[in-house]
Amino acid sequence: MEGVFDFAPAIALFPLVAFVVALAFGKHMPKKGALAGIIATAGSLVLSVLMLAAVAIGEEGYYHETLYEWTAGEAASQVGAEGISFTFGILIDPLAALMLVIVSLVAFLVHVFSLGYMNDEGETGLPRYYAGLGLFTFSMLAFVYADNLLMAFMFFELVGLCSFLLIGFWFRTRSAPSAAKKAFLVTRFGDYFFLVGVVAIAATFGTLQFAGDDSFVVAAQTAIDGGDELFGFDAQTWVTITGLLVLGGVMGKSAQFPLHTWLPDAMEGPTTVSALIHAATMVAAGVYLVARMFGYYALSPTTLAIIAFIGGFTALFAATMGVVKDDIKQVLAYSTISQYGFMMLGLGVGGYVAGVFHLMNHAFFKALLFLGAGAVIVIMHHEQDMWKMGGLKDKAPVTYYTFLAGALALAGIIPFSGFWSKDEILYDALIVGLEEPVIMAAYAMGLVAVFFTGFYTFRMVFLTFHGEPRSETAENPHPVGWSIKAPLIVLGVLALVAGAANLAPVAKLANVDITFLQSWLEGGVGDATYAAYSETLFSGDDPVYNTDYIGTEETTVLVAAGLSLLLAFSGAGVAWKLYNVPEPVRHKERLGSVRETLESNYYQDEYQVWLAEGLTLPLARAADRFDQTAIDGVVNGTSTASLLGSERMTRLQTGLVTNYAALLVAGFIGLLLLLGISGGWFL
Amino acid sequence: MTVGIEYYVLLSMALFSIGLFGVLTRRNALLFLMSVELMLNAANINLVAFAFYHGNLSGQVFALFAMALAAAEVAVGLGIILVLYRNFRDVDVTVPTTMRW
Numbered sequence: 001m002e003g004v005f006d007f008a009p010a011i012a013l014f015p016l017v018a019f020v021v022a023l024a025f026g027k028h029m030p031k032k033g034a035l036a037g038i039i040a041t042a043g044s045l046v047l048s049v050l051m052l053a054a055v056a057i058g059e060e061g062y063y064h065e066t067l068y069e070w071t072a073g074e075a076a077s078q079v080g081a082e083g084i085s086f087t088f089g090i091l092i093d094p095l096a097a098l099m100l101v102i103v104s105l106v107a108f109l110v111h112v113f114s115l116g117y118m119n120d121e122g123e124t125g126l127p128r129y130y131a132g133l134g135l136f137t138f139s140m141l142a143f144v145y146a147d148n149l150l151m152a153f154m155f156f157e158l159v160g161l162c163s164f165l166l167i168g169f170w171f172r173t174r175s176a177p178s179a180a181k182k183a184f185l186v187t188r189f190g191d192y193f194f195l196v197g198v199v200a201i202a203a204t205f206g207t208l209q210f211a212g213d214d215s216f217v218v219a220a221q222t223a224i225d226g227g228d229e230l231f232g233f234d235a236q237t238w239v240t241i242t243g244l245l246v247l248g249g250v251m252g253k254s255a256q257f258p259l260h261t262w263l264p265d266a267m268e269g270p271t272t273v274s275a276l277i278h279a280a281t282m283v284a285a286g287v288y289l290v291a292r293m294f295g296y297y298a299l300s301p302t303t304l305a306i307i308a309f310i311g312g313f314t315a316l317f318a319a320t321m322g323v324v325k326d327d328i329k330q331v332l333a334y335s336t337i338s339q340y341g342f343m344m345l346g347l348g349v350g351g352y353v354a355g356v357f358h359l360m361n362h363a364f365f366k367a368l369l370f371l372g373a374g375a376v377i378v379i380m381h382h383e384q385d386m387w388k389m390g391g392l393k394d395k396a397p398v399t400y401y402t403f404l405a406g407a408l409a410l411a412g413i414i415p416f417s418g419f420w421s422k423d424e425i426l427y428d429a430l431i432v433g434l435e436e437p438v439i440m441a442a443y444a445m446g447l448v449a450v451f452f453t454g455f456y457t458f459r460m461v462f463l464t465f466h467g468e469p470r471s472e473t474a475e476n477p478h479p480v481g482w483s484i485k486a487p488l489i490v491l492g493v494l495a496l497v498a499g500a501a502n503l504a505p506v507a508k509l510a511n512v513d514i515t516f517l518q519s520w521l522e523g524g525v526g527d528a529t530y531a532a533y534s535e536t537l538f539s540g541d542d543p544v545y546n547t548d549y550i551g552t553e554e555t556t557v558l559v560a561a562g563l564s565l566l567l568a569f570s571g572a573g574v575a576w577k578l579y580n581v582p583e584p585v586r587h588k589e590r591l592g593s594v595r596e597t598l599e600s601n602y603y604q605d606e607y608q609v610w611l612a613e614g615l616t617l618p619l620a621r622a623a624d625r626f627d628q629t630a631i632d633g634v635v636n637g638t639s640t641a642s643l644l645g646s647e648r649m650t651r652l653q654t655g656l657v658t659n660y661a662a663l664l665v666a667g668f669i670g671l672l673l674l675l676g677i678s679g680g681w682f683l
Numbered sequence: 684m685t686v687g688i689e690y691y692v693l694l695s696m697a698l699f700s701i702g703l704f705g706v707l708t709r710r711n712a713l714l715f716l717m718s719v720e721l722m723l724n725a726a727n728i729n730l731v732a733f734a735f736y737h738g739n740l741s742g743q744v745f746a747l748f749a750m751a752l753a754a755a756e757v758a759v760g761l762g763i764i765l766v767l768y769r770n771f772r773d774v775d776v777t778v779p780t781t782m783r784w
Binding site: 654655656657658661662665 | 703706707708710715776777779780781
C-alpha cells in the first residue's frame with residue numbers, strides 16, 4: 001500500500017491536464033471540456049481516497065518527499081542554518097490527506113453539476129470555464145500537499161489568479177470584471193504581507209519546511225527555548241511578527257475582517273464557481289494554511305488570541321449582514337464569511353480538531369447550499385431575488401430536501417454535521433475563555449453569531465421554498481436534470497452524516513471513544529500533529545492556554561451545547577414565525593436606520609474606497625510627483641548634461657585636415673608658451 | 684666666407700612658416716603635400732646647419748633619413764590623394780568630411 005504514494009503527484013496533475021485539454025481542444029469535444037474535467041477530478045478523488053487509506057494503514061502514517069529543487073545556496077539565517085534550498089515537495093499527512101479528499105470530491109461534484117448548470121443553459125465560453133475549474137482544482141490540490149511555505153505561497157497565488165479568471169467569467173458584463181478585479185486586488189493586498197512573512201521566515205530559520213526535524217516550526221521552538229534573539233527581537237516576539245505577516249494572506253483569502261469585502265462581490269461569477277471557491281478552494285485555503293502551520297502559531301499566544309478574536313468578530317459581523325440580503329447568493333456569501341470566522345475562532349483557541357472538523361463539514365454543506373442555490377436559479381430561470389420565489393417546496397422536492405439538510409447543518413441544528421463542529425469550536429472557546437477575557441469576548445461574539453446564523457438561514461429557506469409562489473416563474477419552474485440532482489443528493493447525505501466523524505460531546509458525556517477525527521489528526525509527522533500541538537498549548541511545562549470548566553466537564557459540555565443549540569433554534573424559530581407564512585412581508589423595514597447600515601454592509605466598501613481615494617491616491621500622486629521631478633530630474637539632468645557636453649565636443653570634429661593642423665599648431669604654440677612661461681623665458 | 688648659423692635658422696623658420704601657411708590655408712591636396720615638403724625641408728636645413736656648426740655628422744645623416752621618409756610620405760600621400768579623387772572627383776580636402784566621429 002505504501003507504493004501508492006508514488007502516484008501522489010498525479011492527484012494535482014490530473015486537473016492540470018484537464019485544464020490544458022479543455023483549453024486546447026474543448027471547443028471540439030462533446031460537452032466542451034466537461035468530460036475531461038470530470039474524468040480528471042474523478043481520478044484525483046480515487047487517488048486521494050487511496051492516499052487516505054495508505055496514510056491510515058501505512059506504518060509511518062505519512063508521506064513526505066522532496067521532488068524537485070529549484071535552487072540551493074548558503075543561508076545567512078539567524079539561527080545558524082548553513083544552507084537553504086527552495087524545493088517542490090509533497091507532504092501527505094492525515095490533515096493533507098483529509099483535505100485532498102474534500103477538495104477533489106467537491107471539485108468532482110461541481111464539475112458534474114456544471115453539466116446541468118452551464119452546458120444545459122447554453123452558456124458560451126464553456127472551454128474557458130472548464131479550463132478555469134481545472135486550473136483551480138490543480139492549484140488547490142497542489143497547495144494542500146505542499147510541504148513547504150514557498151510552494152504553498154506559489155499555489156496560494158495561483159488560486160487567487162484562478163478566482164480572478166472564474167469570477168470574471170461573464171466578462172462582457174460590467175459587474176463581473178469589476179468583482180474579479182476586486183477579489184484579486186483585495187486578496188493580493190493580504191498576500192503582500194504573506195510574501196514578506198515567507199521571506200522573513202526563510203531569512204530567520206533558513207528553511208521553509210512545514211514538518212520534520214528541519215522545519216521552521218522546530219527551529220522556532222528551539223530558538224524560543226534557547227532564548228535566542230532574532231533580528232533584534234526576542235524569539236517569541238519575532239515568531240509573533242512573522243506569524244501575523246503570514247496571517248495577512250490568510251485574512252485576504254479566507255475573507256476575514258477587514259479584507260472580506262471581495263467575497264460578496266464574487267457572487268458575480270457562476271454559482272458553481274462560488275460553490276468551489278467557498279467550499280473547497282480559495283476561501284478554504286486561508287484556514288487550511290493556519291491549520292497547516294498550526295505548530296508555528298501555537299508558539300505565539302498573541303497570534304492565537306488575535307486569530308481567535310478576528311474569527312469571532314468576523315463570524316458575528318458577517319452574520320448580521322446576511323440577515324437583510326434579498327439575493328439568495330448574497331446570503332450564502334455572508335454566511336461563508338461568518339463560518340470561516342468560526343473556523344478561525346476554533347483554531348485561535350487551540351481547537352485544532354474543531355477548526356479542521358468545521359472546515360470539512362462546511363466544505364460539504366456550503367457546497368451543497370451553493371449548488372442548491374444554483375439549482376434554484378436554474379429552476380427560477382436565473383432569478384436570484386428571494387422575494388420573487390416562494391412555494392418551490394413541492395415543485396422541486398429533491399432540491400428542497402437537500403437544501404434543507406444543508407441549511408440545518410449550517411444553522412447548527414442537531415444532529416446535522418454543522419452542529420457537531422460548531423459546538424466543538426464554541427466549547428473549546430468557552431473553556432479557554434473562562435481563563436482569558438479576550439477569548440471570552442470572542443466566544444460571546446461567536447455565540448451571538450449562532451442566533452443570526454439560524455435566523456438568516458431559515459429566512460432564506462422559508463422565503464425560497466415555503467409560502468405561495470410570488471412570481472410567474474415560481475409557479476412554472478424549470479425542471480432540473482440528474483446532473484444537478486445527483487451532486488445535491490451526495491452532498492445532502494454528507495451534510496447529515498459527516499458529523500459522525502467526531503462526536504466529541506457524546507464522547508465526553510458517555511465516555512466512549514468515538515472521536516475519530518481527533519485520533520486521525522493525532523498521527524502524522526513528528527511535531528506537526530494534534531498530539532504535539534495540544535502538548536504545546538495545554539499541557540506542557542508552560543502552557544499557552546489554561547482551561548477551566550463550569551463545575552464539571554460534563555456540565556460545561558451540556559451548557560455549551562445547550563446554549564448554542566438554544567440560540568440556533570431561537571434564530572430559526574424567529575425566522576419561522578416571521579417568514580413561514582403564505583405571504584411574507586419585508587420585516588426589515590422596521591429596523592429603520594439599522595437596516596440602512598446593514599444593507600450597505602456597514603459602509604465597508606465606502607470606507608475602503610475613501611481610504612483608496614482620500615488617502616492612498618494623494619499619497620501616490622505625491623510619490624509620483626517626487627518620482628517624476630526629483631528622481632527623474634536627477635537622471636534626466638545627468639543625461640541632458642552629458643548629451644549637451646558631447647554635442648559641443650563633436651563640434652571639434654569637423655573632418656577637415658586644415659582644422660586639425662591648426663589645432664595641432666595652436667596646441668603646440670600654447671604648450672610652448674606654457675613651458676616658456678613656467679621656464680621663465682620672458683622674465 | 685662663412686655664413687652665420689642664425690641665417691640658416693631664419694631661412695628654416697621662413698620655410699617652415701610658409702609650409703604651415705600652406706597647410707592651414709590651402710584646400711588643394713597637392714598643395715598640401717608640397718607645403719608638408721617645405722616644412723620637412725625646413726627641418727632638414729636646421730639639421731644640416733647645426734651638424735656643420737657643431738662639426739658632427741649625425742645631423743646630416745638624419746637629414747638623409749628625413750629625405751627618404753619624405754619620399755615615402757609623398758608616395759603614401761599621393762596614394763591617398765588618388766583615392767580621394769576617385770571617390771569625390773575632387774582633390775579639395777574640405778570635401779571629404781564623412782569620416783568624422
